[in-house]
Amino acid sequence: MIRFDRVVKKFGGTTVLRELDFAVAPGEFVSLIGPSGSGKTTILRLLMTLEKVDGGTIEVGGQPLSHMPRRGKLVPADEKYLRGMRRRIGMVFQQFNLFPNMRVRQNITEAPVRVLGLSTADAEARAIELLELVGLADKADAHPAQLSGGQQQRVAIARALAMRPEVLLLDEITSALDPELVAEVLRVLREIAATTDITILCVTHEMQFAREVSDRVMMFDRGQVLEDAPPDRLFTAPEHERTKEFLRAVIDRA
Numbered sequence: 001m002i003r004f005d006r007v008v009k010k011f012g013g014t015t016v017l018r019e020l021d022f023a024v025a026p027g028e029f030v031s032l033i034g035p036s037g038s039g040k041t042t043i044l045r046l047l048m049t050l051e052k053v054d055g056g057t058i059e060v061g062g063q064p065l066s067h068m069p070r071r072g073k074l075v076p077a078d079e080k081y082l083r084g085m086r087r088r089i090g091m092v093f094q095q096f097n098l099f100p101n102m103r104v105r106q107n108i109t110e111a112p113v114r115v116l117g118l119s120t121a122d123a124e125a126r127a128i129e130l131l132e133l134v135g136l137a138d139k140a141d142a143h144p145a146q147l148s149g150g151q152q153q154r155v156a157i158a159r160a161l162a163m164r165p166e167v168l169l170l171d172e173i174t175s176a177l178d179p180e181l182v183a184e185v186l187r188v189l190r191e192i193a194a195t196t197d198i199t200i201l202c203v204t205h206e207m208q209f210a211r212e213v214s215d216r217v218m219m220f221d222r223g224q225v226l227e228d229a230p231p232d233r234l235f236t237a238p239e240h241e242r243t244k245e246f247l248r249a250v251i252d253r254a
């Protein structure tokens, strides 16, 4: 579960998030759409604790990110607490970020062995299960450069899931892919959404992708959620003038 409660984020004199409120329920798949520069990536960076809020609170799994409980009180989070919180969150990026010198299987087992202390055998067994889930069981011994962009992105998804996160953040994960490769990533995400109870927050510029994969779509602009609805409603009957303008502009561009 993710909850933003009156979150304010400023860069210098510019307020990027204005008392932002939203929640993503456990197991839900929510996409965040909106104009470039509106603050979508900032939301993900705050969740990854790469940035700090200037006001309000963010909770993951019912626990605040910025504060930790100590003797019945909330005190500012220390590094150990933040590491624990970060471990509950997985992230996949536009540029895959796989280790080029490692085979696919090592890309997936590296963090579970190093960070979670899993045995190599257990981590490998889990990697094989995940490669099956993303349809790449036959690529375990390949190097990333031998794979297509869509396949690399599916390995990146498997790698994130190997840490068993409660929350998965997806940042423009189809932007670097040719259109025909987007479908395979979409299929994998649908399968993950259907077969796991992971909570997914996805930032995307691809309206078709958001429409086909999300339980809910949030239209975000000028630091706030303007509209929040199931995809069929939001894309066919947007209510807010800014949503209508934005959707017209992205459809004209496509």
Ligand SMILES: Nc1ncnc2c1ncn2[C@@H]1O[C@H](COP(=O)(O)OP(=O)(O)OP(=O)(O)O)[C@@H](O)[C@H]1O
Pocket (backbone or CB within 6 Å): 011, 012, 016, 034, 035, 036, 037, 038, 039, 040, 041, 042, 043
């Ligand atoms: N570290 C930073 N320092 C200063 N300004 C920043 C920083 N990070 C983001 N910003 C500003 O905050 C605003 C929101 O940026 P953000 O990257 O979150 O937008 P976005 O909606 O994800 O955009 P895009 O869709 O183009 O990726 C922008 O005006 C950006 O210039």
